[in-house]
């Protein structure tokens with residue numbers, strides 16, 4: 233009856249959204265989504281905004297440390313899941329593993 237499903241499919245394939253960390257466009261296939269709590273834990277483990285975001289802040293007159301502080305408080309207020317591009321996901325994943333201390337312990341034994 234309607235051509236809607238096909239249109240949606242077409243839209244999804246070519247659609248991109250912006251990475252929540254570096255603002256680069258991600259196709260839906262490459263996206264990594266982190267729940268708010270999960271993302272906060274990674275930030276607590278030391279995850280910081282990417283260089284690109286800090287440079288952008290600097291251009292707007294915000295010093296690096298202030299930008300990081302602002303970003304951290306934004307992370308604590310944010311209530312929706314975080315969408316990351318493959319590059320940011322790779323960085324973030326490093327902080328994610330710290331959450332699971334058993335992994336490293338096992339490796340040492």
Ligand SMILES: [Zn+2]
Nearest residue numbers: 251254317320
């Ligand atoms: Zn990114």
